[in-house]
Every structure is written in structure tokens, then in C-alpha cells.
Amino acid sequence: MLDLGFVKKDFTSLIGNVHPWMLSHFVMWLDIKVAEYKVYGHMVLDDTANDTPQWLRGNKSSDVTSIEKSHENEESMSHSDGSSGRPIQSFVEDSPSPSKQTRLSTSSSLNQTHDQGSFPQSHQTPQRQISPYSHTHQSLPTLVKHSPMYRKEKPTASEPHSENKMLSCDDESRLAHYRTKQFMDMIEERDFTQGLRNTKVSQIQLQERWSHEIEKSVNKSGVIKDRSLSSQSSFDPVQASKQDLPSETLSRSTIVLNEPTEHIKELQKRLSYAGSQEVPGKNPGNISSESTIQEIIKIELSSDEESQTGNSESHQGEIISLDTGQTETNLDGCMGFDPNDHLLQETNLKELADVNIPVPVTLYSNDIRLTNQINAGSGMEEEASWKSKKWEYFEKLRKSRGSSYMGARVHSQSLQTVLPFPDPFPLENLPYGARAKEMINTGIVSRPGKMQFLDTIFNEVVKYTGLYPTPQQKVEVAKAIVTTFPKLDQKTNPGQASSLDSWGTVLSDKYRNERRLLNHGQFYRKPINYVSPWKKRQKISQRHTYTLARHSEETPEIQEFQEEAQNLNLELPDDELSNAISEQLHTLVSRTMGDNSVMDIDIKTEPVIMIEPGGQ
DNA sequence: GATCACCTACCCTCCACAAC
DNA sequence: GTTGTGGAGGGTAGGTGATC
Known part of the structure; x- marks a missing residue:
């Protein structure tokens, strides 16, 4: 062998x-x-x-x-x-x-x-x-x-x-x-x-x-006689979201065996097995006509894990992933896949979404808790946990290709290649929050309702599109919204040309904001020096005043110093005041006042900071 | 009630591409 | 080469609910 x-x-x-x-x-x-x-x-x-x-x-x-x-x-x-x-x-x-x-x-x-x-x-x-x-x-x-x-x-x-x-x-x-x-x-x-x-x-x-x-x-081979049976059971995208997809989608899945669609192509690029002996849970032979795409993908991911362990050599009974680099993405534009950034990895969003936890909308979590009586522990904790997992996954995705989140783009494309986008997109049975349901039933678009509604839809659609849906996919989702919920066939913004445009714009903004959070990692790990917009605004309203005790008279130099000092304060987060401002104020005093003798400046963070050059 | 965080919506800019 | 277009990211004002 x-x-x-x-x-x-x-x-x-x-x-x-x-x-x-x-x-x-x-x-x-x-x-x-x-x-x-x-x-x-x-x-x-x-x-x-x-x-x-x-x-x-x-x-x-x-x-x-x-x-x-x-x-x-x-x-x-x-x-x-x-x-x-x-x-x-x-x-x-x-x-x-x-x-x-x-x-x-x-x-x-x-x-x-x-x-x-x-x-x-x-x-x-x-x-x-x-x-x-x-x-x-x-x-x-x-x-x-x-x-x-x-x-x-x-x-x-x-x-x-x-x-x-x-x-x-x-x-x-x-x-x-x-x-x-x-x-x-x-x-x-x-x-x-x-x-x-x-x-x-x-x-x-x-x-x-x-x-x-x-x-x-x-x-x-005598394995399959009925094409329709085999195809439907083998690559059934219905499994992807535990929802009943329209017959059109089923028909699409039926085509899978009729033509080598992206499912097979992409899977084949990534998956290869060596050896014929059984491995519990990972035996290639387990892939049968009854295998779902998730099962196949799980085995695929197992192969990724194997490959990541460094056991690239063949071991009987183990699943080996070919490491040919054929499908790596490089700067030449040769698209491929990185085992580290596959959307369907262990912390994949699909699994998260499959967990029966209502949509996490932090601001309106009271509604969520009411609808989540099954897991009645701490609604907020569950929500935080859910969202934390979600962002952990996003973080993994972001890091999957170095410092940039280019991986998310490749992710989206690969995901869109593997999972067919339902047409029309099924929105009826998503776990909407109470306010979203109210909005759906009444047609009155409220901010909380829209937030829940959008979050629910985003969490579902992202399973098919990744973080970068195509414009067409956005349009399809917008169409699904107005067709599934006729009362929402209205412009959420008067400035939009139509309801489709309106929902399309809303979806675009939603995706953009989600990507932005991903990029900034603001959910569970804010930067040390992160200054919220609110703080920035507060700073503007509470401008510090800098004075120099030794120069009480209103000279042009003093005014220049104060203006620049105020601007300096606005540019720096609070926790840097003591060091950064101290250092820069020294420079500023020297430049504006021409006084190089100021060495000991007592910097205070109160709105009025008294600077006493020379420790006086 | 003040403060804070989260989110949406809007604006602006940049970039890549296509058309001319 | 210039111009138009569409998509994306960044910035941020304002709304809202949560927390102290």
C-alpha cells in the first residue's frame, strides 16, 4: 500500500x-x-x-x-x-x-x-x-x-x-x-x-x-438506481438550516447528481481520504447516498483538523487531507480555501444558529427572555454566551487570513459555492423576537422590531452568504421580505425608491455594520484605548481648560497654548491623559511660551487643569 | 436622572471596473 | 486618460434600552 x-x-x-x-x-x-x-x-x-x-x-x-x-x-x-x-x-x-x-x-x-x-x-x-x-x-x-x-x-x-x-x-x-x-x-x-x-x-x-x-x-456500480432519491438525500440543502425549503430548492439539489455542481467541485477540492479502514465517525465509507451535506462536511472538516495536527503522513485508518496547496488563495487571485477559515468549522455559525436560542438582540432582550422559557436560566447570560460564540467565530474568521479579514471574503465566496442560496429565501419560520413578530403582524415598522427582524434575518442569511452577500442575494432577501410579509412591503425610509430598495439598503447597512464590528472586534474585546462615540461627544461638551499658573495674563501665546491644549485633549482618550498629554504639553509649553524651564507640570484630569511650571 | 453601550441610518471617501 | 458607477469602509449623529 x-x-x-x-x-x-x-x-x-x-x-x-x-x-x-x-x-x-x-x-x-x-x-x-x-x-x-x-x-x-x-x-x-x-x-x-x-x-x-x-x-x-x-x-x-x-x-x-x-x-x-x-x-x-x-x-x-x-x-x-x-x-x-x-x-x-x-x-x-x-x-x-x-x-x-x-x-x-x-x-x-x-x-x-x-x-x-x-x-x-x-x-x-x-x-x-x-x-x-x-x-x-x-x-x-x-x-x-x-x-x-x-x-x-x-x-x-x-x-x-x-x-x-x-x-x-x-x-x-x-x-x-x-x-x-x-x-x-x-x-x-x-x-x-x-x-x-x-x-x-x-x-x-x-x-x-x-x-x-x-x-x-x-x-x-449497482449502488444507486434511482437518481432522484440519491440526489435528494445526498445533498439536501434543507439540512443546512433545518427548514423546509421550497420545492424549487429541492429541485436544485436534485440537479446535483445531474451535473457536478459547486458542491461536489468544492468538496472535492478539499477532501481526500487515504486508507480504507474504518475510523469511528470518520470513515469515508460512511458517506453514503443517505449522507447529508453536513455529514460530508463534518468529515471534511475532520480531515482539516487532521491535517492541522501536522500528521501529514499517512496512517492507516486516518483521514488524510491532501496538502497540495492547489486551492490556496494567493495574490495572483487564484481562489481557494484555507482549512482555517471554512465557515463550517467547529464554531461555525450554522451550528450556533441550530441551537435553539432566540435571536440575540441585546437591547431588547426582555422580549427574548420571554420567548425562551425552556432555557430559563439567565437570559442575558445565554444571550451573551450566544453572541460571544458568534463573535468568537467571526474573530476566527477574521484571523483566518492573517491580520486582514480578507478571509471573510473568501469565506463568503466559498460558502456561497458550497451552499446553494435558497430561492426564494425562506423567512417564515425564523425565530423572530416578540417585537419583530409584532412588526410583522401589524406592519408598523418600529426600531426595536426592525432590529430584531434584521438580526434574525442576518443570522439566517449569513449561513448561506457569509459576510459578503452578493447584490443579487441581497435583492433576493429583500424580495423574500416583502413577499413573505406583505405588510412589510413598504418603504422603511421615505427617501428610498421602493420597498425593495429600502430593505436592500437596510440589509446592506446591516451587513456593513456587522462587518464593522467584526473588524473592530467591539463586541467582547474593546481596545484598551477605545473611546466610545458618546465619550467623544462628552469630551466635546466638557472641554478642559488649560492654564499656566505662572502666566495668568491673556497673551496671544497663552490663547494659542490653551486652544492647542484643548485640541490635544480631544484627540486623546482619558487613560492617556497623564502620560501623553503630559509629554505633549511640555512640548507645547516650550513652543508656545518659549519657556524651556517648565519641567514639572502637574497634570490633572479635571475640566480645569492647572499647570504649575517649576512645581510652583 | 445621568451615564453608558449598542445599533441604525446617513454621509463621505476610496477603490476597481467599465464605458467612452 | 477621463468619467461614471457600484460597492465597501470609516465616521458619526441620534434613538433606544440598560445600568448605576
Whole structure:
């Protein structure tokens, strides 16, 4: 039995030497295999070339074999007559034109009319500067904002999925990943009414192919006969929130096995098991057709934990996480996942929300306590505990990528990739507080009611969106609000154009404020020198007056000193008065009064501070 | 009643991108 | 290169309830 190190090494070597075109096909084939493994606990392995699905092997000019032959011919031509044939390597390096790069994309694989001459010459020097997923060639925020997943509200059907932007991802397997992702994006995002302009197969045909191939593989294994049963039970997003989602959502989950949606793709990126022996609670074989997405994710997270313990070596019976770094996010914009920042980690918000604790709205906790008779201990303590957990989680999330909370962005995107956003979003049965219920029933939007209402919705929606919902998701939630609660179909602010705009703005502000708190960590750990806005205002109303005992006359110097001293006081928190102000007042006195003899200044924090130079 | 903390709403600025 | 647009963050006034 090979250990993980050898497997990884061999796999890396294999991937590094495979032809990019072959690699894209291999990854798609691997997609199916990993999906089978995730769902059924084992792969339907095939060790013969003929088991490669016909559509993956392609035909005519897209047939990999013919490509290889063609490529070999080109190579031989290049070798035999270096002057007559254009060196492909130079083509790649010198002419990274969009059209030619596009040919390397998987979209062109469906086109089946690609130019074989567009491949790099050498298998040993894989093309690195192609743009398999050009949207990722941006800074991360840009990635989040402008990636196809993020901007689904602005589908660009006519836009080729391979642009001329250069992506410097130096990992070939990552390259293949993005190529596959691009392929899936193409399938999922193209307008069905428009079809695939640049391909000869329709989206429906593509999806049917996915469905057929997976079903064929499954039937071949004799595991699953009823696709609908297996799919619904395997990836049921209903489990994500313990709520009954609309039938439309169920239908979406049904598609999971019909096409390798983001669920499988993302899970497969992160999860890999070694060994076949059982591990209590972590046995891959436990992933059955009855497994829920949470169970799968739990196992996935277990693998993360294993990997974090440093036990990267293979141990029989243990779950091993491949540490290939394929999915790490880097500044090149190659999106990926960090085991530390997965939203569904042990302190995940979903678990928190699953706990039957009413929505924590601190200001109106009386209402909460009334509705929480089951756990009647200390309502405030429970609330504080709940919120503390929530913010502990957020803090983890914030720190998941160093000092910035960029991790939250990646989090949001990865979460949005894993969990399908319900459409429409179910808002009926959320645990609203009493005032929120009152607002819902009466249609009278009060501040306390709105706060409870928003907090409840935020706590639910964040499970699907993370802290950075897409604009479309906000709109969907706003729509859900006005449709679910007709009495709330009103503008919360007269300045808004419509109720949708109004709720959308409110949601945006809510998210922004939550992120702000996350960024500042103000809930349970205020900075030592934190000065609340109220204190600042109080300071303004209680300006200190600085006087110098030795200079009682109203000279311009004295006035200048007092003004600057007051400004100085306003800029500093109270607990810094004794040191910082003392030091700066020394400087100030020296500068404004021209008196360098003042060494002992008695600083008092009363509104009027007497400064007695020289200890007089 | 004063003080304080929390929260929302609003304003402003910055940034990235697209269009011109 | 300039301009327009949208999203995000920061600042903060004001409302509200909790606490002393």
C-alpha cells in the first residue's frame, strides 16, 4: 500500500507531465470520480482507456488521441524542420492573443473545432501563462466582486470565458482546476435561450451528458438506481438550516447528481481520504447516498483538523487531507480555501444558529427572555454566551487570513459555492423576537422590531452568504421580505425608491455594520484605548481648560497654548491623559511660551487643569 | 436622572471596473 | 486618460434600552 507521500509525489509528477489538453479532460473525468467517491464512498474505478466517457474522449478533431497524434506530428515537424514550422513555444510566449489562448480553455473543448497548433510544444514545459479563469487574475476583493459567481446578476453570455488577461498560476493542477471551473461556469451561467454560441453542443445536451455519464457510472456500480432519491438525500440543502425549503430548492439539489455542481467541485477540492479502514465517525465509507451535506462536511472538516495536527503522513485508518496547496488563495487571485477559515468549522455559525436560542438582540432582550422559557436560566447570560460564540467565530474568521479579514471574503465566496442560496429565501419560520413578530403582524415598522427582524434575518442569511452577500442575494432577501410579509412591503425610509430598495439598503447597512464590528472586534474585546462615540461627544461638551499658573495674563501665546491644549485633549482618550498629554504639553509649553524651564507640570484630569511650571 | 453601550441610518471617501 | 458607477469602509449623529 502506497503511503500518501508517494501518492502525492506521483500524482504531482503525473500532472506535471501531462499535456494541458489531456489534463483538462482528466480533471473533468476526475470530477465524476470524486463525486462518486463523495456520495457513495467509493469510486467506480476504470483502468482502461475505453472507460473514459465518449464525450470526454471527444471525437473528430477534439479526440485526445488525435490531438496527441497531431501534437506529436507537430513536434516531429518542429524537430525535423525547425525553420519551416512556427515554433509553438514562441507562439505561446510571443503571441498570447486572447483568441489563441481561448483555445486552451475547456470551452473550446466543447467546441471540438479547436486549433491543434495552439498547444505548447513540450509536455515538459506546460503553458503557465494562459488564462483559464481570467476573473481570478485580480486582487482578491476584485475576485470576489467580479468573479462570475459573484456577479451572476450580470451574466455576460457573449463574453468569452477565456480572456486575454494573463494569470500566473504556477501550479498546473490549479490550472486544470480553473479550466474545469471555467467549463462549469460556462454551463451554469450561460443563458439557456442563447445557447453556447461558440460550441456545437447545447447546454442541455451538456447537462444531459453529465447526468448520463454519472448515472451510467452509478448504475454500473449497482449502488444507486434511482437518481432522484440519491440526489435528494445526498445533498439536501434543507439540512443546512433545518427548514423546509421550497420545492424549487429541492429541485436544485436534485440537479446535483445531474451535473457536478459547486458542491461536489468544492468538496472535492478539499477532501481526500487515504486508507480504507474504518475510523469511528470518520470513515469515508460512511458517506453514503443517505449522507447529508453536513455529514460530508463534518468529515471534511475532520480531515482539516487532521491535517492541522501536522500528521501529514499517512496512517492507516486516518483521514488524510491532501496538502497540495492547489486551492490556496494567493495574490495572483487564484481562489481557494484555507482549512482555517471554512465557515463550517467547529464554531461555525450554522451550528450556533441550530441551537435553539432566540435571536440575540441585546437591547431588547426582555422580549427574548420571554420567548425562551425552556432555557430559563439567565437570559442575558445565554444571550451573551450566544453572541460571544458568534463573535468568537467571526474573530476566527477574521484571523483566518492573517491580520486582514480578507478571509471573510473568501469565506463568503466559498460558502456561497458550497451552499446553494435558497430561492426564494425562506423567512417564515425564523425565530423572530416578540417585537419583530409584532412588526410583522401589524406592519408598523418600529426600531426595536426592525432590529430584531434584521438580526434574525442576518443570522439566517449569513449561513448561506457569509459576510459578503452578493447584490443579487441581497435583492433576493429583500424580495423574500416583502413577499413573505406583505405588510412589510413598504418603504422603511421615505427617501428610498421602493420597498425593495429600502430593505436592500437596510440589509446592506446591516451587513456593513456587522462587518464593522467584526473588524473592530467591539463586541467582547474593546481596545484598551477605545473611546466610545458618546465619550467623544462628552469630551466635546466638557472641554478642559488649560492654564499656566505662572502666566495668568491673556497673551496671544497663552490663547494659542490653551486652544492647542484643548485640541490635544480631544484627540486623546482619558487613560492617556497623564502620560501623553503630559509629554505633549511640555512640548507645547516650550513652543508656545518659549519657556524651556517648565519641567514639572502637574497634570490633572479635571475640566480645569492647572499647570504649575517649576512645581510652583 | 445621568451615564453608558449598542445599533441604525446617513454621509463621505476610496477603490476597481467599465464605458467612452 | 477621463468619467461614471457600484460597492465597501470609516465616521458619526441620534434613538433606544440598560445600568448605576
